[in-house]
Amino acid sequence: MILVEDTKTGKKEQFVVLDAFISLGHVRAGRISRTFGFENVMKFYMKIEKRLKKYSKKYHDAYRYHLIDSPFERLPLVGMLYQNALEASSWLVDFFIAHPLMRIKKKSLSKGQIRDNIASTYRWSIWPPFSTRLYNSQDLRTNIATKEGWGCTLDHASLNECLADKRRDKVRSYIISRLPIFIELDEPDELDALLKWLISVKESNLPQPRLIIKVNSHLNWGNDLKKLLDIPNCMISTAGATIQSLAALIKTAMSKFRDRWSTRFVFASNYPNVNEGDEVSEILSLLLSKSLSAEPEDVQRILAGNIMSLLPPRPPSLNYIENDVSVVAETRLGNVALNEMSRVLQLLAAKGRHGVVSVDFMIADGGGKIDTSSFIFTIREGRTDSATNLGIVIEKDGTFRVTGWRRAFNEMLPARNNKVFSTLMRSATQSGAIMLSSPTHISQFVKSLLKGLRVLETNEIIASLRFKVRYGVLKLGSIAMNPDDIEAIRLERDHAIMLEASTQTWGVAKVIPNPLCPSKSVIMSPDEARFLGFKSPSYIDIVSFNDQVVHLKEAVFTFNIDDNINEVETFSFIVIQRDKIEEMIRSHWFGRGFKFWVNQDASSLMFQLTCTSPELEAGQIAEIASGKIALSPSRILEDYNIVIGLALSKDMQDIKLASRFYLSGALSEIINNSSRIMQFVSKLRDVESRINISKLAALIVLNLVAPNRNDCEFVLCSKHIQQNIPEMTGILTPIQDGLIENLGDIIINSSLLNERDSDTMFQLISQNLTPNKEIPTLVLLFTDLALSKINGLLRKHKISELGRKNIISIFWMGSNETNDTLNTNTQLQFIPIEEFSAHIFGGYLLSVLGDLMKLDRSPKNE
Numbered sequence: 001m002i003l004v005e006d007t008k009t010g011k012k013e014q015f016v017v018l019d020a021f022i023s024l025g026h027v028r029a030g031r032i033s034r035t036f037g038f039e040n041v042m043k044f045y046m047k048i049e050k051r052l053k054k055y056s057k058k059y060h061d062a063y064r065y066h067l068i069d070s071p072f073e074r075l076p077l078v079g080m081l082y083q084n085a086l087e088a089s090s091w092l093v094d095f096f097i098a099h100p101l102m103r104i105k106k107k108s109l110s111k112g113q114i115r116d117n118i119a120s121t122y123r124w125s126i127w128p129p130f131s132t133r134l135y136n137s138q139d140l141r142t143n144i145a146t147k148e149g150w151g152c153t154l155d156h157a158s159l160n161e162c163l164a165d166k167r168r169d170k171v172r173s174y175i176i177s178r179l180p181i182f183i184e185l186d187e188p189d190e191l192d193a194l195l196k197w198l199i200s201v202k203e204s205n206l207p208q209p210r211l212i213i214k215v216n217s218h219l220n221w222g223n224d225l226k227k228l229l230d231i232p233n234c235m236i237s238t239a240g241a242t243i244q245s246l247a248a249l250i251k252t253a254m255s256k257f258r259d260r261w262s263t264r265f266v267f268a269s270n271y272p273n274v275n276e277g278d279e280v281s282e283i284l285s286l287l288l289s290k291s292l293s294a295e296p297e298d299v300q301r302i303l304a305g306n307i308m309s310l311l312p313p314r315p316p317s318l319n320y321i322e323n324d325v326s327v328v329a330e331t332r333l334g335n336v337a338l339n340e341m342s343r344v345l346q347l348l349a350a351k352g353r354h355g356v357v358s359v360d361f362m363i364a365d366g367g368g369k370i371d372t373s374s375f376i377f378t379i380r381e382g383r384t385d386s387a388t389n390l391g392i393v394i395e396k397d398g399t400f401r402v403t404g405w406r407r408a409f410n411e412m413l414p415a416r417n418n419k420v421f422s423t424l425m426r427s428a429t430q431s432g433a434i435m436l437s438s439p440t441h442i443s444q445f446v447k448s449l450l451k452g453l454r455v456l457e458t459n460e461i462i463a464s465l466r467f468k469v470r471y472g473v474l475k476l477g478s479i480a481m482n483p484d485d486i487e488a489i490r491l492e493r494d495h496a497i498m499l500e501a502s503t504q505t506w507g508v509a510k511v512i513p514n515p516l517c518p519s520k521s522v523i524m525s526p527d528e529a530r531f532l533g534f535k536s537p538s539y540i541d542i543v544s545f546n547d548q549v550v551h552l553k554e555a556v557f558t559f560n561i562d563d564n565i566n567e568v569e570t571f572s573f574i575v576i577q578r579d580k581i582e583e584m585i586r587s588h589w590f591g592r593g594f595k596f597w598v599n600q601d602a603s604s605l606m607f608q609l610t611c612t613s614p615e616l617e618a619g620q621i622a623e624i625a626s627g628k629i630a631l632s633p634s635r636i637l638e639d640y641n642i643v644i645g646l647a648l649s650k651d652m653q654d655i656k657l658a659s660r661f662y663l664s665g666a667l668s669e670i671i672n673n674s675s676r677i678m679q680f681v682s683k684l685r686d687v688e689s690r691i692n693i694s695k696l697a698a699l700i701v702l703n704l705v706a707p708n709r710n711d712c713e714f715v716l717c718s719k720h721i722q723q724n725i726p727e728m729t730g731i732l733t734p735i736q737d738g739l740i741e742n743l744g745d746i747i748i749n750s751s752l753l754n755e756r757d758s759d760t761m762f763q764l765i766s767q768n769l770t771p772n773k774e775i776p777t778l779v780l781l782f783t784d785l786a787l788s789k790i791n792g793l794l795r796k797h798k799i800s801e802l803g804r805k806n807i808i809s810i811f812w813m814g815s816n817e818t819n820d821t822l823n824t825n826t827q828l829q830f831i832p833i834e835e836f837s838a839h840i841f842g843g844y845l846l847s848v849l850g851d852l853m854k855l856d857r858s859p860k861n862e
Contacts, residue, residue: 001094002303004065004288006296013065013296016361016370018095018304021182021214021239021268024124025101025117027109035615036101036272037120038130044271045090047639051281052092056288065288065299097135097307098125099153099182102142105273106186115144122147126315126380128355135311135358137182138174140167148317151180151212151310156190159183159197175201175209180310183213188224198231208233210310212266217276218245226252229264235306239270240277243286250292262298263366266307297368305367313360313416314378314405318387323404325390325452327445328429329436334400337436337445338392341402343499344449345379347461347541350497354379354453357387362418371418374425376405379453388453393425403428404452459488469538472523476531477587480514480523481542495549495589495621498522499541500534507532507596508589508621531584533597533606549589550622554613556707557585557596558634559605561846568843570605574631575665575839581607582629591621610637611709630669630707635849639710639775643768644698646718646750647761647783648691648813655693655813657686658837666838667699669706670744677744690813691752693836694782697811698747700838701780704845712775716743717764718750719757758785759793766797769806776805776852784813794828807852809844827855 002015022041027034056067100117103109109117118139125136126147138149141158143165152174154162162171174181183194194213201209211234215221218241225245228236229252238246253261267287269280277283286292287299294302314320329337348354362374377390389405403425413420434448446465450458467485474480479498491511499506509524517523522540529538561570574581581598588596590609597604610632616622663681664671671677677699684692698716705714753761765779783790790810793799799808809829829848 001091002065002284002288003068005068007064007066007290008293011296012068014372015296015300016095016304016372017093017267018097018307019093019269019271020097020212020237020266020307021099022096022271023099023101023273024121025109026113026120027101027104028113038096038124038134041096041271042090044269044274045092048279048281048284049090049092051279052284055281055285059285062290063285063288064290064293067288095133095135095304097137097150097182099137100139101272102139103273105276111142111144114142118144118146122149125149126357127383128349131355131357132359137180138170140170141184143167150312150316151182153182153184155184156186156193159193163197163200172204172206175206177316178207178210178310179312179316180212180307181209183211185213185215186217186220188221191224191227194231211235212237212307212310214239214268214270216240216270216273218242219277221245225249229253229256235264235266237266237268237270238283238302239268241283242278243282245277246283246286247292262294262301263306265302267303297365300369301367304370305363305365308361308363308370308416309367311360311416313362313376313413313421314389315357315387317385318357318378318380319385320405321381321386321388321454322406323388323390323452325402325404325448326429326433327400327402327436327448328433329400329445331398333436334394334398337400337402338394340446341390341449343465343541344446344461345377346499347465348453348455353382354455356380360416362421363416364418369418374418374421376421381454390452391421391425391428393422401425401429401433402449403433465541466520466539467542468518468521469529469534469536469540470518470521470523471526471529474512474523474525474528475587476525476528476584477509477589478512478524479509479528480512480517482517482519482521483513483515485517485519485542486511486513496542497621498532500532500538505533505595507594508591530599530604531588531596533595533604550614550616550620552612552614552616552622552624552627554628554630555585555622555624556610556612556630556632556637557607558610558632558637559607560634561850565605566843567846567850568840570633571666571842571846572662572839573605575662575668575842578631578665578668581631585629586623586625589621589623592616607631608634610634632704632707633846633849635846635853636704637708637710638849638853639712640849640852641713641715641768641775641777642701642705643713643715643717643765643777643779644701645761645765645779645781645783646691646694646698646716646747647753647758647781647785648694649753649755649758650784651689651691651752652784653687653689655688655690655833656835657684657688657693657696658835659839660684660686662838663696666842667703669703670699671703674744676748680748688836690782690784691750693813693833694811695747695750696838697780697782697836697841699744700842701845702743702747704842713768714743715768716746716750717761718746719753719761720746720749720751758789759796762793762797762799766799769799769808776807776855778848778852779806779808780811781808782811782813786814787812805852805855807848807855809848 002017004013006013024036024038053067056063098121100114100121101109102114122136124130125134136149138146138152140152140162141155152171162168185191211231213228213234214237215225218225226249228234236249250261253264257264270276274280287294287302327337345356357378357380360376362371363369364371373394375392377392378387379390380387391403391405393401409424412424434444436445446462447458450461455461472480494510495508496511497506497508514523529536561567592609594609595606597606612622667677667681671681684696769777769779807827809831812830812832
């Protein structure tokens with residue numbers, strides 16, 4: 001959702017956003033495998049959101065709609081249902097129409113990969129946790145069997161093919177049902193195939209199809225783009241557009257259709273093939289700009305209203321069952337009832353019995369307004385095609401109305417009309433509804449809701465809603481419960497999911513029967529409660545877990561470092577306590593979004609599961625009994641480049657190596673993968689050569705960034721012993737174990753430079769500091785060159801003229817007998833080294849990466 005202030009009227013507006021075309025799936029090429037899942041879409045849009053905010057601040061006067069920070073949660077009704085499903089979640093775009101990934105740029109994937117991507121996209125779109133934000137389109141670009149969707153997708157090749165094969169009847173049904181048909185086009189000459197298909201549709205006495213055309217690259221079309229505006233019932237997506245092409249199209253539409261011009265466009269990104277046109281943030285900037293000066297209704301139609309006007313109020317592919325729920329929670333109790341309904345739906349989803357397929361808002365003014373206070377939940381029963389609906393209206397005073405779907409509603413609400421829907425809801429709740437006027441009535445609401453959703457084991461769900469936490473002596477990863485309670489919630493296995501009622505933190509524990517445990521209580525150790533972040537006193541919900549436990553090969557847990565945390569102490573704490581933390585992790589089971597807390601002095605450090613191998617699906621529970629565990633600051637997993645220069649010219653044994661016992665912990669990610677690294681570290685002495693200390697520092701950097709799987713560069717500038725020439729080694733993502741081992745060998749085999757080498761070294765560093773790089777760069781230069789020489793080389797290669805997102809740290813190991821100084825500033829740091837400590841250096845790395853991320857986010861640097 002985009003929240004803005006209209007400079008023309010002074011009113012605050014909110015624009016719901018729907019991306020009409022993203023592609024999801026996996027790409028495999030040899031040993032390289034890449035997933036373009038919903039998590040990746042969220043990371044993409046988090047960057048877009050950050051960029052859009054920067055543009056709006058930098059070019060403030062160019063925007064008619066100024067972006068404002070939200071004082072409330074964006075669409076909490078959607079996010080609250082499965083809040084642990086995706087921690088790094090952008091709300092710039094609220095909903096997406098998902099298409100299976102068929103190709104990368106113009107290269108088609110194999111038939112097997114396409115088949116897998118069709119299945120994955122359908123699964124993500126129809127089942128929690130992502131289904132609340134994803135609409136699936138049935139892909140008919142191939143003859144591969146697919147499931148029905150909210151619309152269908154064709155390209156120029158399949159337009160003619162579908163007239164003669166089994167896809168014909170499917171396309172006909174979408175046309176008759178007035179559902180959207182997405183057409184993908186590459187070149188202008190493919191327009192002929194579309195026009196011939198439209199003629200054949202007309203000759204078949206079918207209604208005019210409702211088309212959404214995606215041109216993959218506007219750059220190839222020129223004036224032919226304007227021909228698309230002549231096609232009736234056709235909308236053009238912004239995917240592949242440039243600011244110039246979109247502005248020209250809008251100008252033509254304004255001339256042709258006057259005040260209805262905005263009905264001909266829909267917003268789309270074409271993720272992951274987003275490099276065919278201008279950046280998505282630039283397209284959004286155009287729509288919000290003074291140059292376009294679109295009215296709020298026009299902006300909302302383009303961003304979501306037009307496409308939502310084509311989508312029915314509930315998934316068209318499911319079989320619906322009547323629901324007799326009818327509840328009114330008055331005023332402030334409305335939010336309590338909504339929260340309780342959310343908790344029940346979470347519990348049902350955790351059991352795999354019911355899941356919210358979609359949340360569908362009503363619209364007004366032909367899509368010019370989207371009513372986020374009136375919507376329909378569609379709840380699917382297990383893995384079947386049976387579903388039911390809950391209609392919800394939230395009145396201005398907070399009153400919450402919910403009613404189940406009746407067959408009579410089908411004819412009354414064929415489209416998303418907020419006035420018709422509100423009238424139906426008020427009429428359905430006038431008589432016979434449960435009236436909630438006191439918190440004590442909430443239990444009646446839960447029972448009525450479960451009955452309406454056809455949950456047969458209502459006692460099981462209700463009993464699992466709340467247990468009091470008591471403390472006793474138990475192993476980590478286990479809780480004790482009364483056998484009667486275990487039977488009541490039907491724990492079929494000895495594992496249970498625990499949901500903390502007030503904080504919504506959660507954990508998985510082995511359940512041990514204990515007749516002495518009081519009813520409706522659980523016993524756990526105080527250490528367990530602290531580990532899981534449960535408050536005291538705590539009340540938790542217990543959910544039975546019945547699936548198999550996944551055994552992980554690798555798990556990465558990240559922690560945040562805020563301004564109140566000392567980086568050196570934190571780095572030392574992780575190194576020293578690593579074995580203890582790993583032991584606690586291995587004694588637990590966990591899933592996506594899992595968090596835990598470890599005491600660090602008077603405070604607690606929060607860790608969160610960030611990524612795993614194999615990747616966990618929503619609802620899966622895993623253990624990592626013997627796999628690899630990485631503990632990493634969250635800033636390490638952000639986007640940045642690192643350039644390391646080893647510019648040593650003298651082989652002097654004069655640097656003291658302090659705290660050698662820290663080394664194995666500081667190299668924990670890489671030391672066990674390389675016998676050479678282990679051998680190098682074992683031979684280090686209390687007083688070492690400058691070159692060996694530089695190599696050790698480079699290895700610590702490599703170890704720290706090892707868990708990063710982003711598109712970042714790790715560049716090593718050094719002189720390799722075997723080649724005897726300065727060499728730049730760039731490793732692009734992902735930094736895999738094999739590549740890390742190779743880099744470690746190159747670092748260890750680096751040698752001293754001569755006079756000519758030092759000039760080449762600085763030239764290589766300069767090449768990696770080009771100001772047009774979007775990703776910030778950290779340069780770590782280890783050198784013993786004279787300061788006058790360093791100053792000269794910095795000026796010669798213009799390294800002193802820093803890019804806006806670069807930090808250069810020069811670790812100097814030269815002689816102190818000099819009167820020279822180095823010209824430095826906040827982005828060019830000079831650090832003399834007479835003694836080297838691994839934990840102090842590790843803490844410095846965490847600190848300087850934090851500074852680098854702040855530079856990247858600072859509007860001044862734009």
